[in-house]
Amino acid sequence: MCTCTCCNKAIQYCCCRTCSRCSKPLNRLPRGRHCKRCWRSVCSACTTRCRYVNMLGPPEVVCDGCAVPHSIAFLNERKRGTPLWGLYVLWGATDAPAVCVTPSCGTYAYTTLCRACGLPTVSSRAHVTRSVHDTRKPSPQVTDELRFLDVREYHDREAVVNGYSSADVEETFRSCFPRGEDVAAFPHIGSACEVRNLLMSLVAAGLAYEYNRAPSLTLSLSDFPFACLLKLVRYNRHYTVLEAPGKVKFISFPGTHNPETVAVSLRLSHVKRQRWFFHKEGEAGASGCASSTDVIGDCNSRPGLHQQVGGLPLHYRVHAGFIREAENLVPQMEEFVGEAIHRGYRLVFSGHSLGGAVATLVALQLLQTHPDLARDRVRCFTFGAPLVGDRQLTELVQRFGLTPNFHHIVHQLDIVPRLLCTYEWLRGCVDELAGRATLLFSSVKSWVGRFSNGEVDEGGHSEEADTIESRIRNGEGAANAESRVEVEDGDEPHSSASGPRYACFGNYHFLSDDGTKFFSTDNPEAAYQTLRGSGNEKAAVRSHRVFAYNRAIFLRVYTNGRST
Numbered sequence: 001m002c003t004c005t006c007c008n009k010a011i012q013y014c015c016c017r018t019c020s021r022c023s024k025p026l027n028r029l030p031r032g033r034h035c036k037r038c039w040r041s042v043c044s045a046c047t048t049r050c051r052y053v054n055m056l057g058p059p060e061v062v063c064d065g066c067a068v069p070h071s072i073a074f075l076n077e078r079k080r081g082t083p084l085w086g087l088y089v090l091w092g093a094t095d096a097p098a099v100c101v102t103p104s105c106g107t108y109a110y111t112t113l114c115r116a117c118g119l120p121t122v123s124s125r126a127h128v129t130r131s132v133h134d135t136r137k138p139s140p141q142v143t144d145e146l147r148f149l150d151v152r153e154y155h156d157r158e159a160v161v162n163g164y165s166s167a168d169v170e171e172t173f174r175s176c177f178p179r180g181e182d183v184a185a186f187p188h189i190g191s192a193c194e195v196r197n198l199l200m201s202l203v204a205a206g207l208a209y210e211y212n213r214a215p216s217l218t219l220s221l222s223d224f225p226f227a228c229l230l231k232l233v234r235y236n237r238h239y240t241v242l243e244a245p246g247k248v249k250f251i252s253f254p255g256t257h258n259p260e261t262v263a264v265s266l267r268l269s270h271v272k273r274q275r276w277f278f279h280k281e282g283e284a285g286a287s288g289c290a291s292s293t294d295v296i297g298d299c300n301s302r303p304g305l306h307q308q309v310g311g312l313p314l315h316y317r318v319h320a321g322f323i324r325e326a327e328n329l330v331p332q333m334e335e336f337v338g339e340a341i342h343r344g345y346r347l348v349f350s351g352h353s354l355g356g357a358v359a360t361l362v363a364l365q366l367l368q369t370h371p372d373l374a375r376d377r378v379r380c381f382t383f384g385a386p387l388v389g390d391r392q393l394t395e396l397v398q399r400f401g402l403t404p405n406f407h408h409i410v411h412q413l414d415i416v417p418r419l420l421c422t423y424e425w426l427r428g429c430v431d432e433l434a435g436r437a438t439l440l441f442s443s444v445k446s447w448v449g450r451f452s453n454g455e456v457d458e459g460g461h462s463e464e465a466d467t468i469e470s471r472i473r474n475g476e477g478a479a480n481a482e483s484r485v486e487v488e489d490g491d492e493p494h495s496s497a498s499g500p501r502y503a504c505f506g507n508y509h510f511l512s513d514d515g516t517k518f519f520s521t522d523n524p525e526a527a528y529q530t531l532r533g534s535g536n537e538k539a540a541v542r543s544h545r546v547f548a549y550n551r552a553i554f555l556r557v558y559t560n561g562r563s564t
Contacts, residue, residue, distance in 0.1 A: 005039045016041035021063055021115070035063035049095065049110070064110040068097045088126065088558060096125040101132050101217050102149060119145060122221060127550035129206040130221035132214040150214040154232055157216060161231040164245040169196075169229055176225050177557070185560040188509065188520035189407060194379070196226075198407065200244060201350035201381040202553060203227050204252035206546045208240040208355060211254070215240065238329055241336070247345045249336055253329075253362075255353030255384075265354050267321030270390075270501065274315040316393035317501075318361065319386075319420075322354070326361035330369075333362060337370055340377050349380040352546055353416055356385025360406060360506075367402060375405060380506075382408045383549045387420040387502035394505040394524045403522050406506025410531070411552055413513055413543035420502040421531045504528045513543070515555030 004014040011034060017026050020040040026033065035042055036053050042063045049067040050059035098121035100107040100114035107116045114121050119142060122130040132146065173182065173196060182199065183192050203224050210218045215235050219227060219242075233241040233249070237258075242250045256265050339345040347366075351359035363380040366373065385408060397403060410417050508527035510519040521527050542548065 002034070002039055004034060004041055006041050011039075014041060019043040019046055021046040021065060022111075035066055036060040037062045037066040067095075067110060068108045069094050070108070092126050096123065098122060099124045099221070101130075101146070101214070101221065103153065103217075103220060118142070119149075122218075124223075126223055127547050127554065128223075129209070129546060130218050130223075131210060132217045132221075146214050146217070150216045153216040153220050157220065157231050161229065161243070161245065164229060166246055169245050172226055172229060181557050181560055185518075185557045186509070188507070190404075194407075197248070197250075197348050197379055198381050198409075199224070199226060199553075200230060200242075201250060201252070201348055202383065202550065203230060204240065204242050204250040204348075205350045205352040205355065205381075205383050206550070207242070208235075208252040208254040208351065209257055209546075211235045211237055211240060238332070247343070248348060249339070249345055250348045250350060251333070251336065251359075251362075252349075253351035253355035253358045255351065255355045261354055264321040264325050267319070267324075269320045270317045271320045271323060272315055272317050273323065316389050316396060318389040318393065319357070319502075322357045322386075322388050323361055325354075326358050326365060329358065329362055330365045333366060337366055337373060341370070341373055346377045347379070349378075350382065351385065352383045352549070353385065353544065356382025356408070357388050360385060360388055360408075363405065364397070364402070367405065375402070378405055380406045382406075383546070384409070384411060384414045384416050384544050386417055387504060389503065389505075390501060391503040391524075394503040397505040398524075403506055408504075408506055408508050408527075409549065409553070410508060410510050411513070411543045411548055412510060412517070413540055414548070415541060416544045418531050421528060504531070511549075511552040511556060513548075513552060515552050515557075515559050518556060 002011045003009065004011060004016060006016050006020050007014055009015060014034070018024065019026060019042050021042050022045065024043055024045070026041065026043060033042055033044065033047065034040065035047065037051070037060075040063060046064050047061050049062060049064065051062045051067055053060045053062065097108045097110050098112070100109075100117060100121050101119055102114070102117055105114060105117050105119075107114050107121075108124070109115060109121060112121060113119070120132060122132060124130075132150075138146075173192075176182075180192075182195050186195050186198065189195050189198055203219075203222060203226075207215055207219055216232055219230060219232065229244050230242045230250070231244075233243050235241070237254070239251055239253050242252070244250065254261070256262055336345070336347055340347050347363075349359040349363045351357070359380055359382060363378055367375060367378060397406075408417075504524045504527040507520060507522045508530070510530060511517070519530070521530070
């Protein structure tokens, strides 16, 4: 006969009237409402999961406390060590519980609040950003405790990271990837240093969304083992700055997450920007590549100088919302540029979605306006970023040798990077719609002409109908709506016959959902055609989330580690 653990009476005679887990009153007899593992009296809300109690028996209902896979959770807490593929698969397949945000607590549960300390819990699923927030209406006491924990974690992490040396960084990555799985997984990105910048940029891109919550706690709870090398320097709604040992600063921009950023993304017009490049001697290089002594400026302020280098017109069109957001942030980046020039810092810009587009334009603007900024000290990594400019901008980046500075990671099923590649497809749809409208109008005109009475001026009617039909055939109205641009400083509308409105530049790295397929190219046309054709029939918004990129990148590392 089973005995209730709470009242030490037989189950048939249990007198418990409150749930042992949530302390809520039990409105009816608790017979049958006992956990089959710990035999505590629990309510129906705390017994939602089934687990194997006996190896030879079927799964039975247990309380949320007994449902936590403690052994797997214990192994999952490892901050360092060789990545274990079996543990990774096992943890991903389990019903992962939540973990308390308090670093000293670490309680696992399936509730939104920790029963031990009363603070919120965050998901412990792999690849999920540990966003710290109370799903209920937060009380002032909980809010103050979270702020205190976040500030304390900020200062503790700063002291720890400041004590790391280059050898500690090397040891951390080698303990995570002892056979060089990280470098082998991304051979086209470059050196081990570049791959590490990519992986830490991934952490920074997810953390940029947490500026209004508890970013220090989120960083400390990260399941990326190398996140311990990063410390927060500054964070606001526009960008987040982290620093790693070795004088590396990661500047990340958040994507679309509030009405303001939605308005930026939906500003689909494009504007013209003009820059001119020339040597101090007043002569462009023979190869067309500008050196570090080039001077760059606004063409409107120096009207006496030509606006071409090697026959290349130095004007380009960019997304109006992206460029204005970037230009508003460039003055705030001057502090970090000064550190890169005078103190030897390296700047790594990153961002997800809209943040990636802004990071691209900010990095490009800084490289253009600071000729004394060494190019090898600036890198940009984007995740699921849309295209930002036209083919003239691509030619400009290629001509001045800036392609190695930009790396764009694209999920095979992500629809957002492909949205601005659909110009020709949209044009075809408009033409098809115009053709169908023409056919319909011709049929109506024929029917009206056949059955019209003598009071109708048939000739005048036909002339007006032919005029309307010719307008439809020429694509006036709706067919030309997509070619309108925002006119600034004498801009002319972009011709619909000049090809795609947007183009690729930099290095593009395409990842499959399971990480097994990987394709890299620095050819703008190849990247553009891949965006247009690969996976469009299965592209979805869910593959655009930070979670999807975290998963794809680490599946790439893990699967590559198994095959090496």
